[in-house]
Amino acid sequence: MPVVAETEEKKSRFICWLGPVTDKAAFLCQLETVRARYPDASHHCTALVIGNPGNPEVMQFDDDGEPGGSAGRPMMELLLKQGIGNVGAIVTRYFGGTKLGVGGLMRAYRGAVAAGLQSAELETHVPIMSVKITCDFAGESRLRFLVSQSGGTCGEAHYSDKVRVAVSLPQDQWSQLREKLLSEGFSVQEET
Template sequence: MNITPYLIPASAVVSEEEIKKSRFITYLAHTSGIESAKSFVAEIKAKHGDARHNCWAFVASRPEDSMCWGFSDDGEPSGTAGKPILAQLTGSGVGEITAVVTRYYGGIRLGTGGLVKAYGGGVQQALAILTTNEKAITVQFTLSCEYTHIALIESILASHNAVQVSTEFSHNVLMTVEVDARSADQMASEIVNRTRGQVSVAGLNNNS
């Protein structure tokens, strides 16, 4: 598992320009998976159903995860729209992002090179005004402990900025916590050591 944080869009962006009477509108949005990306594409297509083309590309997971990339020329000549859009997204280092470029045709052909420049350039301009957040990769622990250990465990969790997801109280305490994956092993070891092995740690689950 890659535990390195990566950037994701903080908010949606829209930019627009006119090139040889064709109107190009570029939309960028945070999409947390392939289905979310496809949903956003469908939303923009519905919004601009009268446009000649709604070309798109997405990076639906980590920036470098090519298994979660997708693109479409949506009727433009092959390789002139989807690939240039995708190239800008992958080059940005931002993950979980979808770009849709809507084109209202103005009657003047741009040629292959002109289309590549228009679609790629539109996304480049939109990326220039995009704000981002850092997404930390988290994992979850399940802790089983005695009531007498709660205060100590909560102190350790706080020192690692861990979050209690749920807590069940019965004959003992069953606590599910979430923490930055980079701190996971250290925090688990600290809990076990400081309670002299009386607290069990189980179920490290990737929650990215």
């Protein structure tokens, strides 16, 4: 759920919008919404991290007229340092009449995002994996039960001389489920 947090530095107001983002186009739409809400603001600086923060699919920032590297970069670096992905931050600045200098701007923009993070409810991302498991007919209901117990779901089943079931489950549950299936005599054939 998006949050909005406000900070102040030497009479300049910094309003941070921070929210979940998995699509760059949706983030750009959100930026336009923020610009429309605060049309008289001096700057709307952004940071965007989509995907795993250790190896993001999309990672970008924009200083929106502030001195290069003084706004968007420290915002993005804070998100990455905190290990937060699939997130976008927009910090709107109302200039208060006192110049902050590059170091002051970096602290102020980073601080605005930090205030947003304090208000946010962060969720741990657990990668989901998909596999196809083959078993005999007698084992299908037990397979479905064990997958359910592991937090997974069974999808479409294909029947021939065996049953092949599409399974989606949290990646960290796969080795335990696989071990359980093998210990119960299942002939498990993985197909990713």
